[in-house]
Amino acid sequence: MSLIAVDGRTVRRRLDDRAEVVVIGSGPAGATVAADLARAGVAVIVVEEGHHHPPTTFPASGVRAMAQLYRDMGTSLAFGNLSMPYLQGRAVGGTSVINGAICWRLPPEVLAAWATDDPALADALPPEVIAAHEARLEARLGVHPTPAELAGAKNLLLARGAAVTEVAHRAIRRNVDGCVGSGRCLQGCPHGAKLSMERTLLPDAVAAGARILAGLRAERIVVERGRAVGVRGTTAAGAPFAIEATVAVVLAASAIQTPCLLRQSGLGHGPVGDGLSAHPGVSVTGRFDEPVTSWRGATQGHEVTGYRELGIKLEALGMDLGLVASRVPGVGAGFARRLAELDRYAVWGAAIRAGARGRVRPGRRRPLVTYSLTPDDVRKARRGVRLLCEQLLAAGAREVYPGIAGYDPVVHDRAELPRLEREAPLTPSAYSMSMTHLFGTARMGSDPARSVVRPDFRHHATAGLYVADSSVFPSNTGVNPMIAIMALAARCAERVLAAR
Ligand SMILES: Cc1cc2nc3c(=O)[nH]c(=O)nc-3n(C[C@H](O)[C@H](O)[C@H](O)COP(=O)(O)OP(=O)(O)OC[C@H]3O[C@@H](n4cnc5c(N)ncnc54)[C@H](O)[C@@H]3O)c2cc1C
Numbered sequence: 077m078s079l080i081a082v083d084g085r086t087v088r089r090r091l092d093d094r095a096e097v098v099v100i101g102s103g104p105a106g107a108t109v110a111a112d113l114a115r116a117g118v119a120v121i122v123v124e125e126g127h128h129h130p131p132t133t134f135p136a137s138g139v140r141a142m143a144q145l146y147r148d149m150g151t152s153l154a155f156g157n158l159s160m161p162y163l164q165g166r167a168v169g170g171t172s173v174i175n176g177a178i179c180w181r182l183p184p185e186v187l188a189a190w191a192t193d194d195p196a197l198a199d200a201l202p203p204e205v206i207a208a209h210e211a212r213l214e215a216r217l218g219v220h221p222t223p224a225e226l227a228g229a230k231n232l233l234l235a236r237g238a239a240v241t242e243v244a245h246r247a248i249r250r251n252v253d254g255c256v257g258s259g260r261c262l263q264g265c266p267h268g269a270k271l272s273m274e275r276t277l278l279p280d281a282v283a284a285g286a287r288i289l290a291g292l293r294a295e296r297i298v299v300e301r302g303r304a305v306g307v308r309g310t311t312a313a314g315a316p317f318a319i320e321a322t323v324a325v326v327l328a329a330s331a332i333q334t335p336c337l338l339r340q341s342g343l344g345h346g347p348v349g350d351g352l353s354a355h356p357g358v359s360v361t362g363r364f365d366e367p368v369t370s371w372r373g374a375t376q377g378h379e380v381t382g383y384r385e386l387g388i389k390l391e392a393l394g395m396d397l398g399l400v401a402s403r404v405p406g407v408g409a410g411f412a413r414r415l416a417e418l419d420r421y422a423v424w425g426a427a428i429r430a431g432a433r434g435r436v437r438p439g440r441r442r443p444l445v446t447y448s449l450t451p452d453d454v455r456k457a458r459r460g461v462r463l464l465c466e467q468l469l470a471a472g473a474r475e476v477y478p479g480i481a482g483y484d485p486v487v488h489d490r491a492e493l494p495r496l497e498r499e500a501p502l503t504p505s506a507y508s509m510s511m512t513h514l515f516g517t518a519r520m521g522s523d524p525a526r527s528v529v530r531p532d533f534r535h536h537a538t539a540g541l542y543v544a545d546s547s548v549f550p551s552n553t554g555v556n557p558m559i560a561i562m563a564l565a566a567r568c569a570e571r572v573l574a575a576r
């Protein structure tokens with residue numbers, strides 16, 4: 077059975093269709109809602125702007141993968157006290173197609189903090205219900221710890237550094253089956269081993285009767301007499317489309333596109349587009365005497381969890397040769413010498429649980445995203461760089477490149493690191509950072525003045541309209557969010573069914 081019912085690239089005349097529930101977006105949130113509703117007998121249409129790309133078409137080059145699979149070809153930027161790229165997938169399967177396959181459940185302390193802030197969320201998101209969804213979804217996605225034989229040197233070296241520094245660490249739990257450690261998760265798995273949405277929940281949804289309309293960009297939610305009754309937009313070939321929803325419209329277009337769709341549709345109720353929170357990331361490169369071949373082994377197979385209380389989580393990164401080269405400092409002969417030894421480098425990253433809150437607004441061609449780090453976030457980024465340097469040097473790196481503008485480009489000794497944390501600049505733009513985890517732009521809550529959707533995921537002001545993605549999260553989580561997003565989306569599907 078074909079995964080796609082309609083390919084918008086071939087639709088040149090007006091398209092009209094109808095379903096009980098229209099889901100916008102086919103990433104982890106949309107795929108979960110579609111699968112759960114279709115299995116319960118609901119007629120579902122999924123509208124997805126991106127296209128379906130089979131594994132054999134995924135390029136080895138990071139730059140080509142960005143052009144094919146990433147929104148804005150990977151050039152989406154947030155503006156503020158530093159210009160920070162934010163990355164998103166645009167494909168059938170959403171960002172799961174190009175993510176690192178790292179799986180974490182929603183930390184209990186995060187859920188508890190949400191309930192303390194708004195007691196209605198304690199009833200709406202019972203921990204045992206969320207945990208049951210997480211367990212079911214993890215089983216479907218084959219989540220398991222990365223075996224040592226697949227990890228490759230870049231991951232095993234992080235384990236070595238963490239053992240030397242005596243900090244908690246572990247093999248990353250990943251959603252893969254048949255992974256051969258080709259290190260290409262961020263370009264799309266060419267072996268079909270990453271169990272992303274287009275290989276799992278979207279086929280489940282289609283098998284249960286859902287239809288996926290790819291290459292269709294939703295531009296407006298149609299509201300009549302205070303109720304969402306459908307979606308309008310344009311196909312990739314330029315024709316208009318209109319899809320009627322007799323029960324509900326579910327927004328699952330991500331924490332950037334969902335608030336834009338709401339505002340574009342005249343649904344500016346509450347703090348829609350405000351409160352963007354994230355886990356900005358910094359990275360450090362280290363040069364080893366032994367081969368690392370950081371493009372081999374599970375893309376991200378090991379993590380340091382012992383600094384989570386500081387709001388910092390360290391991970392090994394896997395990237396193609398071109399991107400590793402871009403992390404090497406220097407000029408002239410010294411640079412050429414370093415480039416000749418690209419197989420000796422490891423690049424590790426620190427994700428920061430930032431306190432910053434940004435803003436998303438629809439723009440003429442792409443969303444306008446503003447996001448400025450707080451002074452405390454910058455201090456955390458600096459500490460993250462220090463901790464990464466420490467792990468790399470403890471693991472045996474001969475030299476490390478902190479990548480902080482205005483500070484020494486190369487550090488050789490762990491004894492130099494306290495100075496880095498004292499003296500490296502605290503100017504935000506001195507840090508090279510990017511964001512991949514985004515939350516909070518249509519947050520959930522009981523107070524219509526402080527939130528956009530109710531605790532049951534329904535829009536405060538519009539009947540039949542639900543938000544299922546991480547826009548509803550009241551805060552960031554400090555861990556990789558895909559499984560938590562899916563668990564909350566499953567809860568959203570339960571609420572849609574209950575209201576049907
Ligand atoms: C490089 C990278 C690596 C990551 N690694 C991990 C990881 O290892 N583990 C983890 O837990 N998380 C990871 N993440 C984050 C995780 O993948 C996302 O948080 C998650 O995919 C978000 O799910 P979503 O369904 O809300 O949105 P998305 O997955 O972004 O899906 C939204 C979909 O909606 C579509 N869409 C948007 N607007 C419209 C419109 N107007 N009309 C039609 N369709 C539309 C988009 O094209 C997209 O396909 C990573 C992210 C990136 C960028």
Ligand code: SF4
Pocket residue numbers: 177252254255256257258259260261262264265266267268269270373374375
């Ligand atoms: S490491 Fe390679 S084989 Fe394994 S899931 Fe990622 S891309 Fe696929």
